[in-house]
Amino acid sequence: MTTPVIQAGHASPLGATFDGDGVNFAVFSENAEAIDLCLFDDHGKETHRLALPERDGDVWHGRVPGLTPGQHYGFRAAGAFAPEEGHRFNHAKLLIDPYARRLTGHPTWNDALLGGTDAADPHDSARYMPKCVIEDPSFDWGQHTAPGIPPEESVIYEAHVKGFTKRFPGADHPGSFLALASDPVLDYLTDLGVTAVELLPVQAFLDDRFLVKKGLRNYWGYQTLGFFAPEPRYLTQGALWEFQHMVARLHSAGIEVILDVVYNHTCEGDEHGPTFAFRGLDNASYYMLQDDRRYYINDTGTGNTMNIEHPMVLRMVLDSLRYWATTMGVDGFRFDLCSTLGRTPQGFDRNASFFKALRQDPVLATKKMIAEPWDIGPGGYQLGGYPPPFSEWNDQYRDGVRRFWRGDLGHVPVMADRITGSAGLFDHSGRPATSSLNLLTAHDGFTLMDTVSYREKHNESNGEDNRDGHHENFSDNFGTEGPSDDPEIVAARALRRRNMMATLLLSQGTPMILAGDEIGHSQGGNNNAYAQDNETGWIDWEAADDGFRAFVKMLIAFRKEHPILRQKRFLHSLPRKVDGVTDLFWWRPDGQEMARADWTNGHLHTLCAEFRMASGTPLYSQREEALYLAFNAGEAVTLTLPPRKAGFRWVCHLDTSRPDLAPEPVGDSFELAENAVVALVEEAA
DSSP: OOOOOOBOOOSOSSEEEEOSSEEEEEEEOSSOSEEEEEEEOTTSOEEEEEEOOEEETTEEEEEEETOOTTOEEEEEEEOOEEGGGTEEOOTTSOBOOTTOSOBSSOOOOOGGGBOOSSSOOOSOOGGGSOOEEOOOOOOOOTTOOOOOOOGGGOOEEEEOHHHHHTTOTTOSSTTSHHHHTSHHHHHHHHHHTOOEEEESOOBOBOOOHHHHHTTOOOOSOOSBSOSSSBOGGGOSSSOTHHHHHHHHHHHHTTOEEEEEEOOSOOTTOSTTSBOSSHHHHHHHHHBOBOSSTTSBOOSSSSSOOBOTTSHHHHHHHHHHHHHHHHTSOOOEEEETTGGGGGEETTEEOTTSHHHHHHHHOTTGGGSEEEEOOOOSSTTOOOTTOOOTTEEEEEHHHHHHHHHHHHTOTTOHHHHHHHHTTOHHHHOSTTOOGGGEEEESOOSSSOOHHHHTTOSSOOOGGGTSTTOSSOSOOOOOOTTSSSOOOOHHHHHHHHHHHHHHHHHHHHSSSEEEEETTGGGTOOOTTOSOGGGOTTTTTSOOGGGOOHHHHHHHHHHHHHHHHOGGGSOSSOOOSOBOTTTOOBSEEEEOTTSOBOOHHHHTOTTOOEEEEEEOSOTTOOTTSOOOOOEEEEEEOSSOEEEEOOOOOTTEEEEEEEETTSTTOOOEEEOSEEEEOSSEEEEEEEEEO
16 A cells, blocks of 8 residues: 555544545544544554644544545544643554444453553553444435334333344344344244334443453443444444344334443543543543542443533534434434433533433434433432433332332332322423333343342352342242242242233333343343353243243233323323313222322232323323223232223233133122232223
């Protein structure tokens, strides 16, 4: 290759942009003194080093004619190594372009990757660093149309690309994006009835050094290395189209794609960590620093916190989101530790720059937005405190439902609030009932099977002496810790799983199911499988509980058939203008309405509710008469049913004590089994 010529180029767009006969490079740094573009051959040898010749404001740029997609590159930044001022420039370190569309792989751990704590480390890091790859991300989407599922019709399925597909029967290229796009997987998802897959992080991430030393890997992916690049381990041919093809195929099956994204921190850790990109390009701009600027604010528990209040850092996050939403075709985002993104010098602010920017963005404002509504910083727990259009992971739903079914005292009022959308948390600012994203389980914590099989966590294989992971899981083991062959224990655990899953899919709000829960997947009691890229984390499809999968499929179908279960408006026991009938009744088993004394009876274990379309529901909305739902965590009881409308009858469609029940008309009373859920529909006789 002849020595390339570098031209002035343009300050926008940021990143490396192929224009047909060359590539424009633009990178932000407010505090650098110079930035070099480094070009590499396919074997990782540096062939040329070119100083970016122009600076517009804080964007350094240049254009190299003749470069084409496939070219490998990186940056080096010169400037002060002055930790006391927040600067950690080190020209010996090769840096990833924050806007790189693809990376060749992952860092190979070596001390040369460390930039230095109190003094600059002189060792060149290039041989240990992955290289950025120039890409033309255009893709022929054909007649592609995104499903556009309304939030009230959504049933979300949280899945790990590798864990879901690695052992999936018949999947092409197991463990990859292409596997998720294969016919057997699409057939499975459509048959189950879910409307969206929420993928654990797929942006390029790091295997932490302490894990590599233990022979483990970063399985979950919450250590982002590049916010625009897909994770290389999920690509089979190193091509962007593999991800785009996956999205197109899922959309063709009517399934949306939601990405779990991590913009609250990066994989560079604290002041002792490596220099991969952001620290070396402009540490003082990308990160929130303490008053002693040698040290990082750590509201995330990972060593650093991104400075979203900085306009160029905010721009990078928004550019990344738009890229995945447009070029890569995704339908929404789940924001890890989202409270961090709303932090200002005064603390969390629901009107922080990030939230304002999202809500006015013509592209992003139309996408699904899900918050993990906490971080570990001061005032970080903000469940219910987010602005529309966010929905929020409702951990209080998870804990309340688990404790009700475990038989904890005093949890009937908690259960009542949870199945009606947690209105006390979310019914403000015009937010819909779908704002509560209801979950029983997620990647972080016990699976559903482990919730009914273990009292204690068993994380020894993580190499942290079982200190990691949640300490309180509100779980039960029915007398035996772990797997059991006792028929009574097996049956009791199966019934508890049916009760919990029925609760989830009968509740107001947006339900999320953890992949594998529907077939009884266990992680052996590990409630923090972040490093278990092995049989612990991978779903074992050969051991699938097909009966439970069929039951979950039935529940999803039942939810879709009954608009009462998926309302946008909250139920508040208000009369309806259309007929004067109250939209929500709470009944005692004897047929009397619940009184204050009943709600304060801590030994009550039965909750009965009559749901109707909410007061204020427009006449043009889909309607139905009523549902009677009963949740019994106690002994068997006879239910006296509410009076029916003339010409109508109650029909039992669901009884978890009889999972194979066909619809069954009932009279004025109903025998509710011990530890069971029933759903009755008011139908024309």
